Amino acid sequence: MAGPRNISVSEASRPVLPRHARLKYDETRQVWVILAPERVLAPDEIAVEVLQLCNGERNVGDIADQLAAKYAAPREAILADVIVMLQDLADKGFLTEAREKTS
Amino acid sequence: MSDVLGNPAIPPDASDSLAVLEKQRSTAETFGIPLAVLLEITHRCPLQCPYCSNPVELDRSGKELTTGEWKKVLSELAEIGVLQVHFSGGEPTARKDLVELVKHASDVGLYTNLITSAVLLTRERLSELADAGLCHVQISFQGVEEGLADRVAGYKNGHRKKLEVAKWTRELDLPLTVNAVMHRQNLHQLPDIVQMSVNLDADRLEVANVQYYGWALKNRAALMPTVAQLDECTRIVEEARERLKGRLTIDYVVPDYYALRPKKCMGGWGRQFFNISPAGKVLPCHAAESITGLDFESVRSNHSIAWIWQNSEAFNRYRGTGWMKEPCKSCEFREIDFGGCRCQAFALTGDAANTDPACALSPLHETIFKQAEREAEGETNRFLYRNFAGGTLESENGA
Numbered sequence: 131m132a133g134p135r136n137i138s139v140s141e142a143s144r145p146v147l148p149r150h151a152r153l154k155y156d157e158t159r160q161v162w163v164i165l166a167p168e169r170v171l172a173p174d175e176i177a178v179e180v181l182q183l184c185n186g187e188r189n190v191g192d193i194a195d196q197l198a199a200k201y202a203a204p205r206e207a208i209l210a211d212v213i214v215m216l217q218d219l220a221d222k223g224f225l226t227e228a229r230e231k232t233s
Numbered sequence: 234m235s236d237v238l239g240n241p242a243i244p245p246d247a248s249d250s251l252a253v254l255e256k257q258r259s260t261a262e263t264f265g266i267p268l269a270v271l272l273e274i275t276h277r278c279p280l281q282c283p284y285c286s287n288p289v290e291l292d293r294s295g296k297e298l299t300t301g302e303w304k305k306v307l308s309e310l311a312e313i314g315v316l317q318v319h320f321s322g323g324e325p326t327a328r329k330d331l332v333e334l335v336k337h338a339s340d341v342g343l344y345t346n347l348i349t350s351a352v353l354l355t356r357e358r359l360s361e362l363a364d365a366g367l368c369h370v371q372i373s374f375q376g377v378e379e380g381l382a383d384r385v386a387g388y389k390n391g392h393r394k395k396l397e398v399a400k401w402t403r404e405l406d407l408p409l410t411v412n413a414v415m416h417r418q419n420l421h422q423l424p425d426i427v428q429m430s431v432n433l434d435a436d437r438l439e440v441a442n443v444q445y446y447g448w449a450l451k452n453r454a455a456l457m458p459t460v461a462q463l464d465e466c467t468r469i470v471e472e473a474r475e476r477l478k479g480r481l482t483i484d485y486v487v488p489d490y491y492a493l494r495p496k497k498c499m500g501g502w503g504r505q506f507f508n509i510s511p512a513g514k515v516l517p518c519h520a521a522e523s524i525t526g527l528d529f530e531s532v533r534s535n536h537s538i539a540w541i542w543q544n545s546e547a548f549n550r551y552r553g554t555g556w557m558k559e560p561c562k563s564c565e566f567r568e569i570d571f572g573g574c575r576c577q578a579f580a581l582t583g584d585a586a587n588t589d590p591a592c593a594l595s596p597l598h599e600t601i602f603k604q605a606e607r608e609a610e611g612e613t614n615r616f617l618y619r620n621f622a623g624g625t626l627e628s629e630n631g632a
Contacts, residue, residue, distance in 0.1 A: 154342075165316055
């Protein structure tokens, strides 16, 4: 068994979409969607931007740095918002944490 | 925040950063093309579950769409904006061309889900499916131990095989859903089914109480749970959801017999769902062919799938509210539940335009559901097994 997957999102987390969830641009409806079994979600623009940065390599702190620089906004406020959003996604099973590479 | 596609009970939240897409679309009344389509690629299946969702009149293999026809369907679906396809059946792995179909679906950009009983799969074939781009595997379980599970499925050693395939699924790093169909004879195993799902490292568990149409209606006396069982089921699901938050997602389908309000079946007829039968019929619901007097168009006709969805007589017959009679017609909930399930209304009242008797406002509600309650307390446990011959009654000593 792969062990518990429920994650507690913090500045050090390196979040990534789980394999069953795919972020995709829907050409027909002109919106971004997350595809998962029996679910199609429509993340808003900010969520899309954050999720595109969630590649399992960057940690949440890196993501907040990038967004703070891009929007010239206070990093602490952005970090807090990003953590709340990602935790919500994680609790619903649409976000996981990159597993430690075992080489 | 986000919620299950097609779950109408939760109102949209404007502050929600992850709104359910279908919700936004359906309020626009456009009947835009559905996001997900169920493909019942064959009715052949080695299992004989007495609650099978297939129609009692099964399509024989000679009527099934060819590989070329299914590929054309998949391309067309992707083109008109469908995002997900569920390969289902019958047993989809009974089709020799399944890998080829999954590969084609992936090539045209569709999210692919396999809904399977798993008993025909080998590790090699599952691996080929993964390589073909399969996104998700859903395996049905009939119970938590082989005595009961194999008896319900009418298939020896099925349960053991399912456990093995579930293990391969996770070894191949494919996401796994455990689908558990629940009824009076297996509801006592629910806590163990939750634990089994965790042990199998499933991402998701569907606790799906039997819906009583078709085969299940024929077996209602053997399957109908008691009110006390259902209350306990709900309690177990709620407790497990809280305890396993972030680890195991649990979707819960309640039977509507004991509810006072009917379910918004299929999100409303012709509003957000269609499926394609083995023979290529485009249907508003997988049970729709049980309603006699409706003529369903086929992908083999001259019409496009989009045309059938928008313009065919069968899709428009019960779309919206114009077809309704009383008590639906003037009901304040008519756009909330659209009068419940048309197939159930037809099966229990003889007219699909009547109010679904699951609704307390239906004049038949009391009679039908009192009868169900009596059946639930009864001793009839023998199944009528599903097969192409119209069903076979279980022998006195089981199997």
